Amino acid sequence: MIAPLTFANRYDYFPSAARVGADERGVRADPANSESGSATGGLSPQARQxxxxxxxxxREVRAHELAHVAAGAGLxxxxxxFTYVTGPDGQRYAVAGxxxxxxxxxxxxxxxxxxxxxxxxxxxxxxDPSPQDYAVAAEAARMAAEARQALAAERRQEQTTEVSGSAPLTAATDKANQAARFAPAALRPQTIGRLIDLFA
Structure with missing residues (x-):
């Protein structure tokens, strides 16, 4: 389960489990590395199950949390x-995190x-995202939508600035073009192929 920094909702898989911090993980015996034969040898079939x-x-809980950590690197x-419970063999097992x-x-x-x-x-x-994971993902999607809206507003503002900044230039060009249309023939440039009289 992933929890945002701004609020800490928790989805417990086993409500009777005791909460233990990440710094205590080194003390815990890893059930995957323990000798299951000696640890479960004197247990009943139900206890072994x-x-x-x-x-x-x-294993599932650790893989779940590791996926969050890997994808969220930097954030x-x-x-x-983890939240642990003690099994019938005396070992502690992560059941939530x-x-x-x-x-x-x-x-x-x-x-x-x-x-x-x-x-x-x-x-x-x-x-297998938890309900809290889906809630955080929905909040992130909302934040992304707001950021996209802000980006679109910035782009519109830039385009408005460009258009209003170039409007005087466009107006001046239009006036020059209009004046050239009504200018006397002597002021207009000669077309190619005509001789220009340079003598007065």
Whole structure:
């Protein structure tokens, strides 16, 4: 799940899970690397099945959050934060997680558009986005639409400035063309093939 920096809504997969910070991940024994035979050897078949489910969920959660971090590079303000449960084997397994991402606008509409597109991509990066991920993606899409509107307004302003800035030049050119039409033949340039009298 990805959470914007401006608000921190959380979608818990297991509400009874204890919240643990990302800095405590190094202390936790990795269930994927533990010897499952010795850890689950004395467990009942139901407990072994529960451990297998927790191991699968742990892998899914970590892959989900890693996808957010990879796609949001540069905008991630805090790495993955996981919620753990202790399995029947005594090991802790990640069952939920979140990543914080900076959703503030850029200094220019172009920068805001780039940031919004990256936030949206980061929110939808996992194979199975959470409801919070979809909410962040929708907010990023709104921010991108506003940035596009601002860019369009800037372009219209530039075009208006160009037209109003060139209007006097166009008016002067029109007046010169009109004067040339009514000028006496002596003032008009001679066409090719005629001789011009240079003597007075």
């Amino acid at each position: 529960k451990v297998a489910e927790l191991q699968r969920r742990d 991630i303000t805090r790495g993955a934060n 979140d990543v914080r991402i900076d959703t503030s606008p850029g200094r220019t509409p172009e920068e805001t558009l780039r940031r919004a597109e990256q936030v949206r991509a980061a929110a939808l990066a996992p194979a």
